[in-house]
Amino acid sequence: MPNPDRPLRNLGFLTIGLFDPADPAAGHQSTLDIIELGEQLGFDSAWLRHRHLQFGISSPVAVMAAASQRTSRIELGTAVTPLGWENPLRLAEDLATVDILAGGRINPGLSVGEPMNYDTVKHELYPDSADVEDFSYARVERLARLIAGEKVREFSGKQGVVEEFSNRVEPHSPGLRDRLWYGAASLKSALWAGENGFNLLSSSVVFPSPDEEPNFARVQQNQIRAYREAAAAQGRKPARVSQGLVVIPTDSASAAQREKYQRYVDERTPRTSAPQGPKGMLFAKDLIGTSEQIAEQLYAHAGFQEVDEVAFALPFSFAHEDYVQILTDIAGTLGPALGWRPGS
Template identity: 45%
Template sequence: MCAVRIDHLAFLTPGNYPDDAPLAGFERTLDLFGVGEALGYDSAWVRQRHLERAVSSAATFLAAASQRTTRIGLGAAVIQMGYENPFRLAEDLATVDVLSHGRLNIGLSAGAPAHGILLGERLFDANPELIDFSHARVERLRRNLAGEWLGDEDSFVESAAGRVRPRVSPFAPGLTDRLWYGAGSQRSIEWAGRHGFNLLIGNITTGEGTDDYRDAQVKQLDLFRAHWRETRTPRIALGRVIVPTDGADARTRQRYREFAAARHARTLTPQGERRTLFVPDLVGSADEIVARLLDDPVLGQVSELRLELPYDLPFENYQQILEDVVTRVAPELGWRPADAQVSQLTTPAELPVRYAQARR
């Protein structure tokens, strides 16, 4: 059993929607962010996915979320930079951070876009073989967010609003310290540490020299810390698929068990040429989940835990999972809600009332 002390509890939602009802899906995901805030979660994250029934523009979605919430951190995991223009994305992210009063966290990844060949000229303005999809693209985004003046001291932009020195606007102080890198290999882990990005690790990693995801991720954390060069303390957030069954009815519990069973085979051996390791889903009673988390040596090395929600569940199931984790699981890991009003509430039934009142 490991010594565990979680001081930041987050959740990551896929933001799925029916193909013929995207608005309804977005609204329910926004509602889930509000419920998460009412429950006392420290941050709420959304996956950014392309060509799927999901949130394809995290910045746009989080701008809306910033107006539905007041306290909870807002995150995207991850934005694949191969699809993005580092200048335009910086403008969008800075705008959202300003609108949210500095609550934005952005997870990033490098590499050529997975669907680049399919998209072709819909995405690329030039031969993709000539485009730099390396980590340098991620660094360009950070530089665009740093508030640097463009040109020299004699460079100005003239407009109807007047004469100003140019820089990527708006400038969002502190946002560059809230950039994360989603890494799953030793190479990407080392790069993130060496270049001062916070670290996101989750339930998928690469087996380099081991078939055990725990050994792989512990070694990755050691590597990350060994290459960290910044004066500030790095943030490391661990993601796990956690589905408590305590608050679910019998039919829902069966669906949860079937979900875990369908994904179990992939956890038994490394998958594919890249030796991808999948972490087993944590599905069961809160007591069972707590025991397994306390036995996870990776969790013992971090203070931030991210609950990764399954795809395509009804809103009521997502709410039940969030409630069970915050009331039955997280307290056993040392976590307490920062909001004193939330900490005074005692039952799952009471917690969402606060969000409902705020929406009136």
């Protein structure tokens, strides 16, 4: 079944890092165990969602730092970090520090825009500047410049007997700028990412253009193609693109697991039947079944046909043992069915 023209080259997974608020340590430990398992299974990358004031990972940079010391090969990324919550200079320092600790394995995924439910939190997040904060692309451009090592100020050198200062963000991690990704769901954002030197994260949500048919796979395909054209026009070849859909292989699942998984999919499927909200948001269908069945659906998916990297999203609310089963089936059966070979 693998497509000889485009076998899957990079297989990753994405987790929200769900935890019980009464025992958050257990959930974070589970996430680290899952990342460690991912490396043992040969996955190329593990990605963390970023959640604020929810019961999912609020500090993926800290979790990546911990994971970097328990792994040696697997790439670690965020999908995505919403920059409306971040100070770009401080985030640049944190990302570079973790990249140094990880030996150059960090792939920060980013997005811009006003923080979710901003009116409920702006008095704490930006008490003195809430109404003048810039949540545009300029915020991520600033982060990229700082990570690239551009000057922060003119002042540098020694001050006094001991103190020595730099005029750029330290530590500087060479190569990190080339591993910045942008999470784009619209044609505008995909074009911007291509024009400005970011890799592209395309997930299970897209916003069609006004003249497009509301077909998720075709909209995603159009955005990826437009991104690649924009990147090529800037002399960036090859531009990296990763697709992230929810896949739930059931090859080794128990009867109880299969029943639970199907209930999860059934609850989420109605939202995929029509555009949602004023912007016509389109959700991808969750793919459930045997690895052979899922591979067949992926090869027929116009968006998947454009990529050779994926970060399959793990369902939000499953138990640790469910994630172990799903990851084991993805690495052992689904990945090979897509032409992928495990890393070593």
